[in-house]
Amino acid sequence: MAETQPALQEQTTLAVHPMINDFSITVGTENGSGSQTSNLTILRALFKMGIPVSGKNIFPSNIQGLPTWYTIRVNKDGFLARREEQEIVIAMNPASFEKDLQEVVPGGAFFYADHIKQKINRQDIAIYPMPVKRLARESDAPSNLRNYVANMVYVGILAQNLGIDLDTTYQALNFHFKGRTKPIDLNFNVITAAIDWAAENLEKTDPYRVEPMDETKNYIMTDGNTAAALGSIYGGIQFVSWYPITPASSLPEGINHYLPILRQDPIQPDKNTFAVVQAEDELAAIGMAIGAGWAGLRSMTATSGPGLSLMAEYAGLANFAEVPVVVWDVQRAGPSTGLPTRTSQNDLIFTYFLGHGDTQNIILLPGSINECFEFGWRSFDIAERLQTIIFVLSDLDYGMNQWMALPFEYPDQPMDRGKVLWEEDIEKLKGDWGRYRDVDGDGIAYRTIMGNRHPSAAYFTRGTGHNEDARYTEEPEDWVNLLARLKKKHDNAPDILPKPVIQTMQGTEIGIIGFGSTEPAIQEARHNLAEEGVNTDFMRIRAIPFSPEVQTFIEEHPRNYVIEINRDGQMKQLLTLEYPELALNLISAAYFDGMPLTAKQVQGAIQSGEGK
Amino acid sequence: MTNTTTSRQVKINQIGLGKSEYKGNPTTLCKGCGHNSISSQIIAACYEMDLVPENIVKFSGIGCSSKSPTYFLNRSFGFNSLHGRMPSLATGALLADHSVKGIAVSGDGDTASIGMGQFKHVIRRNLSMVYIIENNGVYGLTKGQFSATAETGLKLKAQGTNPYMPIDIAWEALVGHATFVARSFAGDPKQVKEIIKAALHHDGIAVLDIISPCVTFNNKDESVHSYAWGKEHEVALHDLSYVPPAEDILVEYQPGEATAVTMHDGSKVFLKKLEQDYDPTDRAAAMHILEEANAKQWLLTGLIFISPEQPSMADIYRLPDTPLNRLPEDRLRPPRESIDKINDLMF
Numbered sequence: 001m002a003e004t005q006p007a008l009q010e011q012t013t014l015a016v017h018p019m020i021n022d023f024s025i026t027v028g029t030e031n032g033s034g035s036q037t038s039n040l041t042i043l044r045a046l047f048k049m050g051i052p053v054s055g056k057n058i059f060p061s062n063i064q065g066l067p068t069w070y071t072i073r074v075n076k077d078g079f080l081a082r083r084e085e086q087e088i089v090i091a092m093n094p095a096s097f098e099k100d101l102q103e104v105v106p107g108g109a110f111f112y113a114d115h116i117k118q119k120i121n122r123q124d125i126a127i128y129p130m131p132v133k134r135l136a137r138e139s140d141a142p143s144n145l146r147n148y149v150a151n152m153v154y155v156g157i158l159a160q161n162l163g164i165d166l167d168t169t170y171q172a173l174n175f176h177f178k179g180r181t182k183p184i185d186l187n188f189n190v191i192t193a194a195i196d197w198a199a200e201n202l203e204k205t206d207p208y209r210v211e212p213m214d215e216t217k218n219y220i221m222t223d224g225n226t227a228a229a230l231g232s233i234y235g236g237i238q239f240v241s242w243y244p245i246t247p248a249s250s251l252p253e254g255i256n257h258y259l260p261i262l263r264q265d266p267i268q269p270d271k272n273t274f275a276v277v278q279a280e281d282e283l284a285a286i287g288m289a290i291g292a293g294w295a296g297l298r299s300m301t302a303t304s305g306p307g308l309s310l311m312a313e314y315a316g317l318a319n320f321a322e323v324p325v326v327v328w329d330v331q332r333a334g335p336s337t338g339l340p341t342r343t344s345q346n347d348l349i350f351t352y353f354l355g356h357g358d359t360q361n362i363i364l365l366p367g368s369i370n371e372c373f374e375f376g377w378r379s380f381d382i383a384e385r386l387q388t389i390i391f392v393l394s395d396l397d398y399g400m401n402q403w404m405a406l407p408f409e410y411p412d413q414p415m416d417r418g419k420v421l422w423e424e425d426i427e428k429l430k431g432d433w434g435r436y437r438d439v440d441g442d443g444i445a446y447r448t449i450m451g452n453r454h455p456s457a458a459y460f461t462r463g464t465g466h467n468e469d470a471r472y473t474e475e476p477e478d479w480v481n482l483l484a485r486l487k488k489k490h491d492n493a494p495d496i497l498p499k500p501v502i503q504t505m506q507g508t509e510i511g512i513i514g515f516g517s518t519e520p521a522i523q524e525a526r527h528n529l530a531e532e533g534v535n536t537d538f539m540r541i542r543a544i545p546f547s548p549e550v551q552t553f554i555e556e557h558p559r560n561y562v563i564e565i566n567r568d569g570q571m572k573q574l575l576t577l578e579y580p581e582l583a584l585n586l587i588s589a590a591y592f593d594g595m596p597l598t599a600k601q602v603q604g605a606i607q608s609g610e611g612k
Numbered sequence: 613m614t615n616t617t618t619s620r621q622v623k624i625n626q627i628g629l630g631k632s633e634y635k636g637n638p639t640t641l642c643k644g645c646g647h648n649s650i651s652s653q654i655i656a657a658c659y660e661m662d663l664v665p666e667n668i669v670k671f672s673g674i675g676c677s678s679k680s681p682t683y684f685l686n687r688s689f690g691f692n693s694l695h696g697r698m699p700s701l702a703t704g705a706l707l708a709d710h711s712v713k714g715i716a717v718s719g720d721g722d723t724a725s726i727g728m729g730q731f732k733h734v735i736r737r738n739l740s741m742v743y744i745i746e747n748n749g750v751y752g753l754t755k756g757q758f759s760a761t762a763e764t765g766l767k768l769k770a771q772g773t774n775p776y777m778p779i780d781i782a783w784e785a786l787v788g789h790a791t792f793v794a795r796s797f798a799g800d801p802k803q804v805k806e807i808i809k810a811a812l813h814h815d816g817i818a819v820l821d822i823i824s825p826c827v828t829f830n831n832k833d834e835s836v837h838s839y840a841w842g843k844e845h846e847v848a849l850h851d852l853s854y855v856p857p858a859e860d861i862l863v864e865y866q867p868g869e870a871t872a873v874t875m876h877d878g879s880k881v882f883l884k885k886l887e888q889d890y891d892p893t894d895r896a897a898a899m900h901i902l903e904e905a906n907a908k909q910w911l912l913t914g915l916i917f918i919s920p921e922q923p924s925m926a927d928i929y930r931l932p933d934t935p936l937n938r939l940p941e942d943r944l945r946p947p948r949e950s951i952d953k954i955n956d957l958m959f
Contacts, residue, residue, distance in 0.1 A: 044959055175959050220958035230954060236944030238936050239704060262946040262954070271932035273943055275707045279700065280733040287693070287700025287730070294691060294701070295708030296937030298944070313694055407955040410948050415941050449937055450689040451709035453666040460670075460682055460690040472682070 019207035021051050021076040023087035027154070028100040030093045032064030034148035037176060037187070038155045039070040042164070043402060044172035046074060047221050049165050050213040054080035054520075056401050056596060061246070061340040067096035074210060080404070081521035082596040087208055088162075090154050092132070094118065109161070109206035111154060126206035128198075130157050135197060139190045149190045156194025161202065163209045166192070220405055224372040224398035228302075228328060229254030230408060231376015233262050236415050238297040241277040241288035243307060246340045247396040248330040251302040252276065282307035286314040286327070290389075293318070293325035294461065296420070296449035298380045300326035305334040305347050308354070315389055316355025317463045320486070322436070322445070324383035324418070328392045330399040333594040342594030343396035345516055346566035349573060351391045352544060358483060360490050363544040364392045364498065365515040369405035371498075371542070372398060377411050378498070384418035386493055387444060395565070397517045397596045419446040423454040431456030434469040436482065443489030490545060497543035500550055505535035510606065511557030513586075515541045515571060518563050518597045525602035536606070541571070546578055554582045561606055567592040626662040634659045636683040641676060644858030644876070646798030646824030647746045651683045653801055654715065654744075657808040658685065669705065669712050673698040673722035677746035677824070680717050696726030699734035702741055703925070709935035710926035713812065714741035720749040724760040724779045735788040735817050740924040742811040742818050745781050746798070748826040763909065782916060783902050785819035786895070791919040792818035793898070795912060797873065797883055798825065799861040803913060810915060816924045823883075823911060825875050827858035870910060886914035893918060 025042070029035035036057075043055040054073050060066040073080055091100040091112040098118065104110050106124040114129035136150035159169060170188055177183040228251050232240070237259075242252035256276045265273050275292075279285040285301045292299035303311065308329055318325050331347050333339035354361055364379055366372045375392050383390040419440075421433060426448065433456070436445045445468075448457040459470040467478045505526075514522050519540060526536050539553045554560050554575065562572040569588035576583045589605035591597060624630050634655045639648050658668065670690035672678035678698075681690045693701045698716060706714050723731045723745045734743070749759025758766070758774050761781065766774045785793045792814045794807040804822060811818035858876055863883065865871040870884040884905060892898065898917040905912040932939075 047959070172959075220955055222958045226958075234945060234951075236941065238939070238944065239707065241700075241704065258954075262950055263944075265932060265943055267934075267943065268932045270930070272930050273932060273936065273939055275929045275931070275936070277703070280729060283697060284700035284703075284730055284733065287697050288704035291691070291701035291704025291706075292708055293704070295705040297704075297708045299704065314697065317694060402959075405958075408951060408958075410951045411945070415945060448689075449708075450669050450705055451712050451935055451937055452689075453664075455666065455687055458666065458687050458689045460692065462692040463694065464692070 019209065021074055021210055021213065023074055023208050024083045024085060025072040025074075025088040025090070025158075026086045026100070026103055027070045027072075027090040028093050028096045029068055029070075029151065030064075030095070031059055031062055031066050031068035033092075033151065035068070035070065035092070035151045037148075038151035039072070040176060040402065041152075041155055041169060041172040041187075042158065043072055044175060044221065045159070045164050045169040046072070046210060047216050047219075047404070048168035048171050049210060050216050051210055052076065052078040052080060052213075052215050052404065054401070054403060056082060056397065058595070059341050067093050069096075076213060076215070077527075078215065079520065079524040079527070079599070081524050082598050084598055084600055088158075088206075090158065091116070092151070092154065107207070109208060111157060111161075113154075126204075128157065128161070128202055130154060130194075131197065135190065135194055139186070139193060141186055141190070145186070149187055152187045152190035153194045156191035157198045157202070159191065160195040160198040161204055161206075163211065165212065166195075216404060218406065220407055221402050222369060222405060223250070223400055223402055224366070224369050224394055225251040225330065225400065226254045227369045227372035227405065227408070228366075228376045228392070228394065228399075230258060231373035232300060232326075232380075233258055233376075234373075234411055235377030235380040236298050237300060237380070238274050239277075239289065239292035239299040241279045241285040241292075241301050243279050243282045243285045243303065245282075245304045245307050247332055247400045248302045248304050248307070248328065250400065251328055251330060282310040283314070286311040286325075289325050289327070290314055290318050290323050293383070294323045295451065298384070299324070300328065300379075302328035302330065304330055304332045305350075306337060308347060308350065312354050315361070316357070316359055318389040319355055319359055319361060320357075320463055321461050322387040322447070322486075323389070323461075324380075324387050326379045326383050326390050326392065328394060331393060331395040333592070339594045341396070343517070343596055344565050344592065344594060345393070345395055345518075346570065346592070347393060348544075348566070348570040349568075351393060352574060354391075358487075360545070362386065362388060362390050362490070362493055362497070364390065365542050365544070366392065366394055366398070367501070367516055367519045367540050367542060369398065369403045370408070373408045375498070381413075381416040382496060385416050385444070385496060386489060387418060387447060388489070393516065395517050419444060421446050421448050421457070422452060423457070426452070426454040426457050435459045436466065436470060436485070437468045438485055443485050443492055494543070494545055494547040497545070497547065499547050500542055500553070501540045502537070502549065502553060504537040505530060508535035508537055509558050510534070510536045510610070511553060511560040512536050512538045512563060512602070512606070513541065513553070513560050513571070513575070514538070514563040518565065518602075521597040521599045521602050522563060524599035525606070528599060528603055529606060534606070534610070534612070544574060546575070550575070551579055551582070554579060554585050558585060559587055559609065560585050561587050561589045561609060563589045563597070563602055563605070565591055565597060625659055627664060629659070629665075631655065631659045633687060634665060634685055636681070636686045639680075639683045641679065641683075642827045642858070644827040644860055645676070646748065646822075646826070646860070647677050647680045648683070649798045649801060649860055650744065650746055650804060650822055650824060651680050653805040653808055655684045657805050657812060661809060661812060663713070663812070667712055669714050671698050671702040671705070671714060671716040671741075673718050673727060675719040675722045676748075676826075677717050677719035678722060680746070681715075685715075696722055696728075697730060698722070699727070699730040699739070699743075703734060703737065703739050706739060706741060707925065707929060707931065708937040710740070710931055711935060714739075716741055716743045718743065718745050720745060720747040720759050720761050720781065724781055724784070728779075732784070732788050735785060735790045735819070737925050737928075738791055738816045738922050740815050740817070740926060742808065742820065744808075744820045744822060746824040747781060747821055748824050780902070780906060782819070782821040782912070783899075783906070785821070786898055786902065786917055790819045790917070791816040791922045793821075793917040794819070794915045795821040795823070797823045797863060797911075797913060799863045799873070800865075800913070803885070807915060810918075814918065814920065816920070816922055823881065825861050827876050867914070882908070882910045883913050884910045886912060886916070890914065892916060895919070
C-alpha cells in the first residue's frame with residue numbers, strides 16, 4: 001500500500017489528540033442501504049489489527065431511507081466510550097451531508113460520495129471525494145446489489161488512507177458472510193479496487209492513521225444481547241417466551257439460534273429440552289414465562305420499557321405468589337414509545353417498584369458484556385433460590401453494539417435449583433409441609449412443582465391472601481405475616497446478589513457512583529481527571545437491593561456523583577430512599593439525550609461540582 | 613370392585629380411589645349457582661375415567677367461575693391467575709410436564725372480554741387442555757352490566773339498549789380453528805359430564821361453552837332484589853345482602869330436541885341439542901349449523917366439532933419423554949468443553 005507523508009505544515013489544525021490509533025470516525029449513510037456490513041467490516045478489521053476499538057449504531061426508528069450513523073472509536077489506551085469530537089467523517093447520504101460536514105473537527109478529514117453535489121464551505125479540513133457510484137458500477141456486482149456494495153468503496157478508501165490491514169479486512173468479511181466465498185470476494189474486490197483508486201488519485205493531507213498493536217489478542221467481540229443469550233443457555237434455560245421489541249429482540253433470537261447448537265440432548269437427540277415461544281404480546285409472554293417458572297422450568301422473557309409496562313400485573317403476581325422467573329429489560333429512551341433506537345437507564349424506579357401494592361423487586365445491573373453473559377446464568381440461580389421475579393437491566397448501547405470482551409467463562413458453580421421438595425422429600429416429611437412456611441427463618445419457604453405425584457404435594461397458587469399452607473385467608477394476622485415475610489426475603493437478598501465493584505485512587509473525597517454501560521465513560525473521565533490532579537473513587541453498583549458496601553462507600557465520601565442516563569436521577573433517588581441520612585452526600589449527574597455517555601460529560605459534572 | 617365395610621360400601625374406581633379423592637373444598641359460591649353443578653361433573657368425570665388426580669392440573673382466571681377449581685380435585689396442583697390471562701400461564705406450565713392434563717375454568721368476561729386475545733391464541737396453538745367457560749352472560753346481564761355475549765338490541769331497564777354485536781364463544785372457538793368445540797347447560801348434568809369426558813380424552817384444546825345461570829343478579833323489575841329495585845330504593849348493590857337460596861335449574865331433553873329454559877331472572881334461553889347422528893368432524897357444517905341456530909336465537913348444545921388429528925403443542929415442540937421439569941443439570945447446562953467452541957464462534 002502506498003504511503004503518503006502527512007503534510008503537517010499545511011495544516012491549520014487545532015487537533016488536540018495524537019494522530020495514531022486515537023480518533024473517532026463517523027459514517028453517515030442511509031439506513032437499509034447495507035452500510036451495516038461495511039461499518040462492521042471496518043470495526044472488525046481494526047480489532048484484528050490489535051487496536052482497541054468500539055462501534056456504535058446511531059440509527060433511526062425506521063426500516064429504510066432515513067439517515068443513520070455509525071461511530072467508531074479507535075483508542076490505543078482502550079478508552080472506548082463515545083466522544084463528542086469526530087476527526088473523520090464519511091458522508092454517503094445527501095440528506096445528512098450538511099450536518100455531517102459540520103461534524104468534522106478542524107484539522108480532520110471529510111470523505112464524501114462525489115455524486116453528492118452540495119457545497120463544501122470549509123477550508124480547515126482535508127477533503128476526499130470518492131467516486132462511489134463509478135467504482136460500484138465497475139465492480140462485478142449484479143445491478144440489484146450495486147448500491148449495497150457501493151458502501152465497500154468507502155471501506156477501501158478509508159483503509160488506504162488510514163493504513164487498515166488488508167488481511168484483517170478480509171477476515172472481517174469472511175466472518176460476516178460466514179465463509180461464503182461469493183459474497184466475500186464480491187465485496188473484497190470492491191474494496192481493493194477502491195484502494196487502488198485512492199492510492200492513485202488521493203493525496204493524504206490529514207494526520208490520522210492506524211498501526212498494528214497487540215492489545216486485542218485475548219479478546220472476543222460481540223454484543224450484549226448475544227452475551228446474555230449465551231449466558232442464559234449456560235444457565236440451563238428451558239423456556240423463553242417473548243414479543244419483538246427494539247432493542248431486546250436479538251436476545252431471545254440469539255437464544256433461539258444457539259440452543260440447537262448448544263443443547264443437543266445426549267439421551268434423545270431428536271427432541272428439544274427447551275421451548276421458545278413467540279407470544280402474541282407481552283402480556284402473554286410474561287404469563288407463559290411465569291407459568292413455566294411455576295411449573296419448575298428455568299424460564300425468562302426479554303423486553304424493553306413499553307413491554308415492561310404491559311408486564312406489570314403479572315410481575316406483581318410472580319413477586320407475591322413467589323414464582324421464579326427472569327425478565328431482561330434492554331432499556332431504551334422512554335417515557336411511552338419514546339426513542340425506540342436510543343439508549344437509556346430510565347427504568348430503574350419503575351422496575352424496582354413494579355406491581356401495585358407494597359412491592360419491591362430484585363434488579364441486576366450488568367456493567368459489561370462479560371457481565372451480560374454471567375448474569376445470564378446467575379439470574380436463574382438467584383430467581384430459583386429466592387423464588388421470585390428477577391429483573392436484569394441492560395440497555396441498547398450494550399445490547400445492540402459490538403464490544404470487546406474477554407472470552408466467556410464457564411459458570412463457576414453448579415446450578416442452584418433452590419428449595420424444592422419432590423416425592424421423596426414429601427414422603428420424608430410424611431406429608432407435613434406448607435408452601436409458604438418459613439421453616440428456615442430466612443423468609444424463603446419450600447415449594448413443590450406441578451407434576452409431583454405425591455398425594456400431599458399439590459397446593460393452590462393464587463394472587464389473593466394466603467396463609468402458610470397456601471389456603472385462602474382474609475385474616476389480618478395472616479396478611480401481615482405474609483407481607484412481612486416477603487419483605488424479609490427481599491431485604492436479605494443482598495447476601496446472594498452481586499456486590500458492587502469498587503476502585504480507589506489515593507486520598508480523595510470524591511466518589512463516583514455508576515452502573516451499567518456508563519463504565520467506559522466513567523473510567524476515561526477518572527483517568528483524565530487524575531492527570532489533572534483530581535483523584536476519584538468509583539463504585540459500580542451491580543444489584544438492588546443494595547449491599548452494605550454501598551452504604552459504606554457513600555459514608556466514606558463527602559461528595560458522591562451519581563452518574564446515570566435518565567432525567568430524574570433514578571439511582572440517586574433509590575439511594576436517597578434507602579439511606580436518607582446520607583442524601584446530602586449524593587450529587588446527581590444525569591444525562592438523558594438518548595446518546596451514550598461521554599467522558600467529557602462525566603468530567604464536566606465533577607469539575608463543576610467541585611467548583612473547578 | 614367395591615370394598616365392604618361393616619356399615620356401608622364405599623365405592624372405588626379402577627385405580628382404587630373413592631369419589632372423595634376427587635373433591636375439593638366446600639364451595640363458597642351461591643346455592644343454586646350453575647358453576648357448582650359443573651364442578652360436580654368434573655369430579656364425576658375424573659372419578660369415572662379413573663384419572664389420577666396428581667396427573668391433572670387446574671387453571672383459572674379471575675371471577676366467580678375462576679374460584680371453582682378450589683372446589684374440585686384438591687390433590688391436583690392449581691393456579692388461580694389473572695383476569696383474562698390464564699391461557700398464557702397454562703401454556704408455560706403445561707410444557708413443563710406434558711404428561712399432566714390441564715383443566716382450565718374461565719367465565720364469559722374472563723374469556724370473551726378481557727381474555728379475548730389469549731383465548732384466540734391458545735386455540736391457535738392447540739394447547740392440550742380442557743378449557744371450560746362457565747358462561748352466565750348469555751342472557752345478557754351480569755352484575756348490572758352487559759356481557760360481551762349480549763345480543764344486539766337487548767334492553768335492560770337500568771342500562772338501556774345494547775348497541776353492539778354479540779360474541780358467541782363457541783363460534784369464536786370454531787372460527788379460531790379449535791380442534792374440539794362443545795356447548796352445554798349446567799342444568800343438564802348428564803350432557804355436561806359427557807362432554808367433559810370427551811374433552812379429557814382429546815389431545816388438543818377442548819373448548820366447552822357451558823351456560824351456567826347466575827342466581828344473584830336478578831334483573832326482573834318485579835323481583836324484590838333486582839338491580840332495578842335496588843336503584844329505585846337507593847340500595848347500593850353491595851347492600852343487597854340477602855341472596856335468596858335458589859335451586860339448580862335442571863333440564864332434560866333429547867338429542868334433536870329444543871327446549872326453553874327460564875333463568876332465575878325470568879329471561880329465557882332456548883337450547884337445541886344436536887341430533888344423535890350429527891357428524892362433528894365437518895367444520896363447514898358446524899359453522900353452518902351454529903349460524904342457523906344463532907339466527908333463531910337458539911343455543912346449540914352437544915359436541916359441535918372435533919378434529920383429533922391436529923398436532924398439539926407438545927407435539928410441535930418435540931419434547932423429550934422425561935418431563936422438562938425433571939431434567940437433570942447435565943441435560944440442561946452445556947458441557948464445559950463447549951465454552952471454547954462458543955468463544956470461537958464470536959469474532
